[in-house]
Amino acid sequence: MAKVVLEKIEKVFARTGNSHNTRYNKILDAIDLTVEEGEFLVLVGPSGCGKSTLLRLIAGLDKPSAGQILIGDRLANNLSPRERQVAMVFQSYALYPHLNVYNNIAFGLRRLSQSGYFWRFNNKQRLDIDQQIHAVASMLQIEPLLNRKPAQLSGGQKQRVALARAISHSPQVFLLDEPLSNLDAQLRGETRSQIVNLQKKLGVTTIYVTHDQVEAMTMGNRIAVLNSGVLQQVDSPLKIYNNPVNRSVAEFIGSPMMNFITIDIQGDLHAVNRSFNIKLPESWKSNLDSFQGSKATLGIRSEDLWIDPTGGDIKVQIENIELLGADAFLFVRLLGENDVVWQVRTTxxxxxNTGDIIWVNIVRERIHLFDLRTAQTLVKKQKY
Ligand SMILES: Nc1ncnc2c1ncn2[C@@H]1O[C@H](COP(=O)(O)OP(=O)(O)O)[C@@H](O)[C@H]1O
Ligand SMILES: [Mg+2]
Incomplete structure (x- = not known):
């Protein structure tokens, strides 16, 4: 198993135009990231933020414009994908349609053998390969499918075959690019935990790319949040959830999205706007000293708002109710502010009823404040 270290990785693509005025797009900027040996790291970010590009650079399918890639302490920039001993699984399964499952898995292994020291198999080597195939097939519960062609498999089965083929190489690093996005919700959930268990069993350093923040929250030891080609924050899922470093991370991690509103921070630590006037925690004073009298963005998650019939911080009108069974989301319009609708999670x-006017309270300690200009968080919470 190998550690993966990215140092100041940059990727620039030339935008096609005529040769006289080629324009360049910087897709990845100054990416520094260390993935520890045996770690399961989830790289998450909105579509188009550069996740696949970064994964392809690590795999060796493309070269960085600047920076270094180290795999297992070896500079990998000029190594071929095979020399890097990485295995990659894509969203599309990329199985050979004319080969059955057994041979799809075997294909990679044979090619590997042929490019190595031997290229004719003796019986012992054949047996080794056969055992390896059965071992991974049983691990992924696809042994009964070994004789089928890809066309005779469901989406989930195909994805398991693709995973089996990838791990049968015993890679140093396992790279997965949105491998579950073609599966329906239930299968996605099941396969998610299968991949997590598989990775635990194998202990292979894994980088898992997804735009789905639920996958990110549930799968990784750590999450790396990428936005517009810049790494925003790398930390455990809960730390990121509770302490996002800036507004873009706060927006992206968590479902439903965090609620936001612009406020004035007054000298006596009051957060004020047309809908409410609340006192912020005294312990935030030193963080907010230089922001007194300025505007800021206040963020609060739907579960950190609670309803009190007798009165509270904010008067709101219910616009819509989504009953989910155990709990519900109320979409509420803040009275006093134009066009601010928040979501409140409640049991x-x-x-x-829709149209009711109710009072909502804000859990003070759970408030997030962001600089209006830089979008950086103003108060880092010590508790989390
Ligand atoms: N070969 C390429 N040439 C030019 N632009 C590219 C190329 N590959 C990707 N891009 C651009 O880089 C950006 C990031 O793409 P990608 O890494 O695929 O994002 P993600 O996987 O996060 O959705 C996109 O704007 C995409 O159009
Ligand atoms: Mg992608």
């Missing part, structure tokens, strides 16, 4: 959803 009391069936007590209310």
């Amino acid at each position: 009391l959803g069936n007590l209310f």
Whole structure:
């Protein structure tokens, strides 16, 4: 198993135009990232932010414009994908349609053998390959499918075959690019935990790319959040959830999206706008000293708002109610502000009707404040 280290990685693509005025797009900028030996790291970010590009650079399918890639302490920039001993699985399964499952898995292994020291198999080597195929097939529960062609498999089965083919190489690093996005919700959930268990069993250093923040929260030891080609934050899922470093991370991690509103921070630590006037925690004073009298963005998650019939921080009108069974989301319009609709998570959803005017309270300690200009967080919470 190998550690992966990225140092100041940059990727620039030439935008096609005529040769006289080629324009360049910087897709990845100054990426520094260390993935520890045996770690499961999830690289997450919105579509188009550069995730696949970064993964392809690590795999050796493309070269960085600047920076270094180290795999297992070896400079890998000029190594071929095979020399890097990485295996990659894509969203599309890329199975050979004319080969059955057994031979799809075997194909990679044979090619590997042929390019190595021997290229004719003796019986012992054949047996080794056969055992390896059965071992990975049983691990991924696809042994009964070994004689089928890809066309005779479901989406989930195909993806398991693609995974089996990738791990049968015993790679040093396992790279997965949105491998579950073609599966339906239920299968996605199942395969998610299968991949996590498989990685635990194999202990292979894994980088898992997804735009799905639920996958990110549930799968990784650590999450790396990428936005517009810049790495925003790398930390455990809960730390990122509770302490996003800036507004873009706060927006992207967590479902439903965090609620936002612009406020004035007054000298006596009051957060004020047309809908509410609340006192911020005293312990934030030193962080906010230089922001007194300025505007900021206040963020609050739907579960950090609670309803009180007798009165509270904000008067709101219910616009819509989504009953989910155990709990519900109320879409509420803040009275006083134009066009600010927040989501409130509650277990009391069936007590209310659309159009009701109710009071909502904000859990002070759970408030996030962001610089209006830089979008950086103003108060780092020590507790989390
Ligand atoms: N070969 C290429 N040439 C030019 N632009 C590219 C190339 N590959 C990717 N891009 C651009 O780089 C950006 C990031 O793409 P990608 O890494 O695929 O994003 P993601 O995987 O996060 O959705 C996109 O704007 C895409 O159009
Ligand atoms: Mg992609």
